[in-house]
Amino acid sequence: MFPGLRWRLLLSYLTVMAAILSIFGAGVYVFFSRSMYSQLDKKLRTLAQAATPSFTQVKAKGSTYVNQVDTVPWRDIFNHDSQSLEWFDNQGKLLARRGTIDLEFPLKLGSWTFPNKKTHVPVRAYTVSVFTDSSLDRPEGFIRASQSLEEIETIKNQLFWVLIFGGMSTLILIGLGGFWLTRKAIEPIEESFSKLKQFTADASHELRGPVTAIKASVDVMQCHPERIHPKDAKKLAAISSATTQMGQLIGDLLFLARTDNATDVPSRKRTTIALDRIIQDIVVLLEPMAQEKNITFKYQLMPNIYAFGDKSELNRLFSNLIENALQYTPSGGKVNVSLTKHNRFALVNVEDSGIGIAPEQIPFVFDRFWRADKARTRREGGTGLGLAIANAIAQNNGGKITLTSQVNKGSCFQVRIPVLAQKVEIKPRPV
Numbered sequence: 001m002f003p004g005l006r007w008r009l010l011l012s013y014l015t016v017m018a019a020i021l022s023i024f025g026a027g028v029y030v031f032f033s034r035s036m037y038s039q040l041d042k043k044l045r046t047l048a049q050a051a052t053p054s055f056t057q058v059k060a061k062g063s064t065y066v067n068q069v070d071t072v073p074w075r076d077i078f079n080h081d082s083q084s085l086e087w088f089d090n091q092g093k094l095l096a097r098r099g100t101i102d103l104e105f106p107l108k109l110g111s112w113t114f115p116n117k118k119t120h121v122p123v124r125a126y127t128v129s130v131f132t133d134s135s136l137d138r139p140e141g142f143i144r145a146s147q148s149l150e151e152i153e154t155i156k157n158q159l160f161w162v163l164i165f166g167g168m169s170t171l172i173l174i175g176l177g178g179f180w181l182t183r184k185a186i187e188p189i190e191e192s193f194s195k196l197k198q199f200t201a202d203a204s205h206e207l208r209g210p211v212t213a214i215k216a217s218v219d220v221m222q223c224h225p226e227r228i229h230p231k232d233a234k235k236l237a238a239i240s241s242a243t244t245q246m247g248q249l250i251g252d253l254l255f256l257a258r259t260d261n262a263t264d265v266p267s268r269k270r271t272t273i274a275l276d277r278i279i280q281d282i283v284v285l286l287e288p289m290a291q292e293k294n295i296t297f298k299y300q301l302m303p304n305i306y307a308f309g310d311k312s313e314l315n316r317l318f319s320n321l322i323e324n325a326l327q328y329t330p331s332g333g334k335v336n337v338s339l340t341k342h343n344r345f346a347l348v349n350v351e352d353s354g355i356g357i358a359p360e361q362i363p364f365v366f367d368r369f370w371r372a373d374k375a376r377t378r379r380e381g382g383t384g385l386g387l388a389i390a391n392a393i394a395q396n397n398g399g400k401i402t403l404t405s406q407v408n409k410g411s412c413f414q415v416r417i418p419v420l421a422q423k424v425e426i427k428p429r430p431v
């Protein structure tokens with residue numbers, strides 16, 4: 001139970017951490033990308049603005065002016081290899097161009113990114129309007145500065161991989177730390193849980209003696225009814241029944257505590273068991289109960305199916321289920337028990353046409369002390385531990401119990417336990 005819990009805790013911890021790291025990484029990536037773009041935009045705007053004074057000259061002389069590299073005012077900030085400057089008249093007609101990027105982009109004011117089909121590296125462009133005469137409200141032309149995004153794309157790519165590898169290494173370190181932390185966190189819970197189990201085991205063990213003594217005394221008293229005052233006879237019968245019930249409850253608790261390994265499990269007497277025989281014995285024993293309730297009780301048991309286990313445990317497992325089926329089926333109903341074999345498993349179906357269990361309650365039926373009847377009346381007898389015990393026994397034998405049920409239609413408990421390939425006789429060793 002605890003190793004599973006530890007892994008689940010670690011997994012949840014890692015999922016939360018991975019989510020936080022992803023959000024953080026995505027934030028860093030977006031922040032740096034945006035700041036690189038805004039820096040580039042600033043650079044391009046400055047370049048375009050620096051070229052504005054040359055607009056009149058360019059308009060007059062065209063490319064000849066632009067090619068006089070020594071005289072142009074923007075020569076110091078212009079990078080000929082990755083940037084481009086273009087002059088347009090107010091109709092959007094290209095007047096001159098300087099630089100390596102010679103693509104036909106639509107003219108749009110402000111900053112824009114355009115795809116470049118030639119190099120597949122997008123281009124960032126910044127366009128400003130040129131006003132040479134402040135009295136005019138229409139621009140006289142436009143200047144566009146553009147730069148290839150190759151450098152930014154490379155940095156973004158590097159940043160992406162640094163964040164991915166950084167995130168993964170951090171997650172591995174968090175996983176290692178989390179493994180240690182979850183172990184530390186679960187230790188006290190594990191300790192108190194084992195103390196609780198030990199307490200249940202000790203308490204039920206200690207209670208067994210006094211309860212047995214009370215029961216024995218009451219039985220002795222009941223053997224001599226002439227000595228009992230008639231007014232006390234009923235009270236004595238109530239004490240006897242309550243003591244029997246308490247003894248049963250203590251026995252069930254002790255059994256569960258032992259299967260939890262809280263105390264030393266008295267070595268089980270594992271033998272080869274013919275499942276049809278063990279089930280038939282239970283059916284014979286419970287037939288009077290079915291007759292009393294007017295329940296049609298049927299069984300089909302495939303012979304020669306053997307399991308290896310403790311006879312009294314398996315007996316308890318099947319009788320708990322069959323008893324429940326009879327208990328929770330109203331008179332006139334049906335209970336069917338079948339034993340079949342599928343691959344290497346024996347399948348025992350205990351089917352009834354009883355009150356059924358609501359779908360939302362099915363996950364809890366194997367919990368200790370769980371009863372559909374919230375008032376926990378003892379009208380039907382039992383302690384609320386029957387199914388928990390049956391489940392523990394099935395698991396101890398490498399099997400499991402599954403339940404399908406419909407309210408007011410009936411339930412089917414299916415026990416699946418591994419079978420022996422062939423009957424093995426275990427002979428007692430000679431002393």
Ligand SMILES: Nc1ncnc2c1ncn2[C@@H]1O[C@H](COP(=O)(O)OP(=O)(O)O)[C@@H](O)[C@H]1O
Nearest residue numbers: 324325328356371372382383384385386387411
């Ligand atoms: N065959 C069944 N049909 C309907 N309800 C059932 C059946 N078997 C068990 N239950 C429900 O599961 C609860 C737990 O069963 P169990 O552990 O045997 O305790 P108990 O029988 O002592 O109440 C029962 O109280 C009952 O509500």
Ligand SMILES: [Mg+2]
Nearest residue numbers: 324382386387
């Ligand atoms: Mg029961």
